[in-house]
Amino acid sequence: MITRSPSLTEQAKAHIKERILSGDFEEGRIPSETELAADLGVSRTTIRDALSRLEHEGTIYRKQGAGTFVNEPGLQIKSRLEEIWSYEEVLTDHGYTPSVRVGKVLTESASERLAAELNLAPGDPVVVFEKVFLENDLPVVLTTNRIPGGLVSVRVKDSDGKKPLYELLEDHCGRSLSYYLSEIIPVALGTYEAGQLGVARRTPSLSFEEIGFDQDNEPVVKATSFFRDDLLRFRLIRRKAGA
Amino acid sequence: MITRSPSLTEQAKAHIKERILSGDFEEGRIPSETELAADLGVSRTTIRDALSRLEHEGTIYRKQGAGTFVNEPGLQIKSRLEEIWSYEEVLTDHGYTPSVRVGKVLTESASERLAAELNLAPGDPVVVFEKVFLENDLPVVLTTNRIPGGLVSVRVKDSDGKKPLYELLEDHCGRSLSYYLSEIIPVALGTYEAGQLGVARRTPSLSFEEIGFDQDNEPVVKATSFFRDDLLRFRLIRRKAGA
DNA sequence: CAGTGGTCTAGACCACTTT
DNA sequence: AAGTGGTCTAGACCACTGA
Numbered sequence: 353m354i355t356r357s358p359s360l361t362e363q364a365k366a367h368i369k370e371r372i373l374s375g376d377f378e379e380g381r382i383p384s385e386t387e388l389a390a391d392l393g394v395s396r397t398t399i400r401d402a403l404s405r406l407e408h409e410g411t412i413y414r415k416q417g418a419g420t421f422v423n424e425p426g427l428q429i430k431s432r433l434e435e436i437w438s439y440e441e442v443l444t445d446h447g448y449t450p451s452v453r454v455g456k457v458l459t460e461s462a463s464e465r466l467a468a469e470l471n472l473a474p475g476d477p478v479v480v481f482e483k484v485f486l487e488n489d490l491p492v493v494l495t496t497n498r499i500p501g502g503l504v505s506v507r508v509k510d511s512d513g514k515k516p517l518y519e520l521l522e523d524h525c526g527r528s529l530s531y532y533l534s535e536i537i538p539v540a541l542g543t544y545e546a547g548q549l550g551v552a553r554r555t556p557s558l559s560f561e562e563i564g565f566d567q568d569n570e571p572v573v574k575a576t577s578f579f580r581d582d583l584l585r586f587r588l589i590r591r592k593a594g595a
Numbered sequence: 596m597i598t599r600s601p602s603l604t605e606q607a608k609a610h611i612k613e614r615i616l617s618g619d620f621e622e623g624r625i626p627s628e629t630e631l632a633a634d635l636g637v638s639r640t641t642i643r644d645a646l647s648r649l650e651h652e653g654t655i656y657r658k659q660g661a662g663t664f665v666n667e668p669g670l671q672i673k674s675r676l677e678e679i680w681s682y683e684e685v686l687t688d689h690g691y692t693p694s695v696r697v698g699k700v701l702t703e704s705a706s707e708r709l710a711a712e713l714n715l716a717p718g719d720p721v722v723v724f725e726k727v728f729l730e731n732d733l734p735v736v737l738t739t740n741r742i743p744g745g746l747v748s749v750r751v752k753d754s755d756g757k758k759p760l761y762e763l764l765e766d767h768c769g770r771s772l773s774y775y776l777s778e779i780i781p782v783a784l785g786t787y788e789a790g791q792l793g794v795a796r797r798t799p800s801l802s803f804e805e806i807g808f809d810q811d812n813e814p815v816v817k818a819t820s821f822f823r824d825d826l827l828r829f830r831l832i833r834r835k836a837g838a
Numbered sequence: 839c840a841g842t843g844g845t846c847t848a849g850a851c852c853a854c855t856t857t
Numbered sequence: 858a859a860g861t862g863g864t865c866t867a868g869a870c871c872a873c874t875g876a
Contacts (some may be wrong), residue, residue, distance in 0.1 A: 359864065384842060395866045400843085409836070410776070413812050416843050417873030423812060425776055433779070434677055435836040532833040533653070533668055536676070538781045538799040538824055556781040556799050562833070569656050569666060581781055588831075590775040590805070593652070593678040602845065627861060638847045643862085659862050660854030 360394050364402035367392065369411060372422055380422035382412060409435070410589045426589070433588040438516045439485045439493045439577075446584065448487035452514050455482030455548070459501060469563055470500055470571045477501030481517075484548055492584050494548045495577040503527065503572065517564075517573060527566040532575070534562035545578050557581060603637050607645035610635065612654060615665055623665035625655060652678070653832045669832070676831040681759045682728045682736045682820075689827065691730035695757050698725030698791070702744060712806055713743055713814045720744030724760070727791055735827050737791045738820040746770065746815065760807075760816060770809040775818070777805035788821050800824060 358366075368388065371377065382388075385403065389396045403420060406412045410426025430445045443450035458480050467474040478498045485493040497517050503525040518529040540554040549557075557578050564573040579586075601609075611631065614620065625631075628646065632639045646663060649655045653669025674685045686693035702720050710717040721741045728736040740760050746768040761772040783797040792800075800821050807816040822829075 361864080386842085395868095397867085398865065401864095403843095413773075414843060415810070415874075417841080418875075419842060421812070425806070425808070425812075425814075429776070432836075434831060434833055436833055437835045530656075530834075533672070534831050534833055536779065536801065536829045536831070538801045540783065540797075540799045554783075556783045558779065558781045558801075563668070565668070568658070569664070569668075571668075586779045588677060588777050588779070590677055590679055590777055591773075592680045593675075604845080629861085638849095640848085641846065644845095646862095657862060658855080660860080661856075662861060 360398050361401040361405075364388075364392055364394060364398055365405050368402060369406060372406075372411065372427075377422060380424070382420040382422065384419065429587045429589075431584070431586055433586045436586075437518070439495065440516065442584070443485060443487055443492060448492075450492070451486050451489075453484040453486060453491075454514055455484060457481055462500075466498060466574060469574055470498070472500055479504050483514075487583065490580075490583065491549045492580045493577060494545055494579075495575060498574040499525075499572065517575075521566070521572060525572070527570075527572050529572070530565050530567050530569070532562040532564045534560050537561060539578070541578065549578060549580050551580065555581075558586070603641050604644040604648075607631070607635055607637060607641055608648050611645060612649060615654065615670075620665060623667070625663040625665065627662065672830045672832075674827070674829055676829045679829075680761070682738065683759065685827070686728060686730055686735060691735075693735070694729050694732075696727045696729060696734075697757055698727060700724055705743075709741060709817060712817055713741070715743055722747050726757075730826065733823075733826065734792045735823050736820060737788055737822075738818060741817040742768075742815065760818075764809070764815060768815070770813075770815050772807050772815070773810050773812070775805040775807045777803050780804060782821070784821065792821060792823050794823065798824075801829070 368382070372382070377383075383391070385396050385399050389399045392399070403412065403414070407414060409432065410423055410429055412420055413423045413426075414420045431442045436442055440450050440452065459477050460480055462470065462472045462474055462476045462478045464474045466472070466478065467476060470478070472478070479501055481497045481499075483495050483497075484491050485495070499521070503521075515523075521527045521529055537559045539557055539559045541549065541551065541557050543553050545557075546553045546555060558581065560575065560577045562575045563571050564575065566572045611625070615625070620626075626634070628639050628642050632642045635642070646655065646657070650657060652675060653666055653672055655663055656666045656669075657663045673688045679685055683693050683695065701723050703723055705713065705715050705717055705719045705721045707717045709715070709721065710719060713721070715721070722744055724740045724742075726738050726740075727734050728738070742764070746764075758766075764770045764772055780802045782800055782802045784792065784794065784800050786796050788800075789796045789798060801824065803818065803820040805818045806814050807818065809815045
């Protein structure tokens with residue numbers, strides 16, 4: 353698979369973000385859109401797209417008629433909930449040097465509920481991967497992925513379990529993970545999960561229950577995750593709808 | 596009959612969404628961008644903006660070269676975490692008919708931490724509003740807002756407590772709430788919160804700790820909220836950053 | 839008032855899917 | 858080959874801010 357060069361918009365975004373992080377801009381004021389467009393030799397529309405993305409992720413804010421500015425509080429956010437794609441990345445962004453421990457890898461039969469969620473028939477085979485992400489031998493994330501057995505034609509080796517899930521889906525199944533629809537659930541950890549995470553039973557914890565969809569909007573994975581709140585806390589930016 | 600006021604993009608978005616919800620489109624296929632643009636008498640760019648927003652909020656998905664389609668799973672989401680603006684609205688969207696009970700309204704001194712969060716000096720006065728949102732006399736959300744005392748020049752009446760916070764800030768303080776920076780925390784409810792929500796002590800629950808910023812990116816409110824997970828569950832869409 | 843961001847247009851070309 | 862969405866351009870006009 354050939355990767356296209358990043359779009360001009362992405363390049364502009366990266367360029368501007370870099371300048372922000374290196375403190376290029378006096379008092380947090382960012383040059384006008386016209387100026388940036390001239391600097392980079394692209395159209396103002398391209399610059400605006402880039403700035404819109406930076407604004408959306410909380411890096412900058414804009415005031416009509418006044419200018420564009422660095423958003424200091426937004427810069428603090430390391431793991432924006434809506435943009436988590438790989439837990440290894442999240443941990444790296446937190447300054448950790450994560451490792452992965454592969455837990456159970458097995459095949460089971462789809463329950464009624466799981467079958468409905470993954471567009472299968474009840475009883476269809478499902479491959480289950482359990483993984484624990486650690487920082488310095490300290491468990492931080494426990495996650496369980498369930499993939500329709502029909503997708504995994506080749507025998508899955510344990511070594512495959514270490515790969516990020518989206519990579520496995522790409523390599524073995526030709527599916528490109530497009531997005532997750534996630535549900536956020538507060539739980540008191542059960543004995544098993546608490547043990548895996550190395551905390552006391554009943555510790556309050558976040559749990560995600562999510563379904564991943566591929567490029568054709570087909571459900572390809574059901575994921576269930578638990579987190580060590582003391583080591584990893586999620587943040588996000590809430591805005592009025594449509595803004 | 597498309598006019599100014601809400602932007603053309605917003606109107607186009609609303610128009611398309613309405614047609615989606617009324618099942619106007621055969622087999623989930625949405626007309627091409629060119630066709631929509633001609634129908635509504637706007638440029639393709641405007642249509643693309645509208646579609647991008649619908650895609651982002653999970654209403655539709657696009658396949659390059661193939662077309663644009665209704666995203667059935669995404670349509671189920673009632674309360675997208677990133678777009679919660681008023682809990683009354685959230686409850687309405689869930690089919691509830693919510694009411695508001697105003698709890699404590701008092702003034703306190705800013706703690707060290709709160710002062711730092713709201714750009715105040717420790718000890719500065721802070722007005723505290725407590726509210727409970729109910730569905731049919733059943734408490735669903737407990738939320739506490741803390742506003743710098745300096746912002747509220749006029750004496751705040753109890754009746755003001757019923758208003759959504761952004762309205763109060765607009766009316767009394769001339770501040771327009773722009774966004775919240777939120778932290779999501781799993782807790783076991785304490786005695787007080789559990790009592791307010793009508794559940795057992797130690798019930799696992801989500802808690803939000805958030806700071807609201809105004810149009811000038813100044814912090815204007817610190818909010819802490821607790822939820823009845825059995826009555827209100829949050830969902831969101833997770834995507835790869837930049838997509 | 840000049841300068842900024844906000845909205846919108848019309849059109850070009852590309853990458854991709856479908857027929 | 859035809860049709861779709863993806864990217865980008867150049868320019869217009871508006872709404873708002875700040876000196």
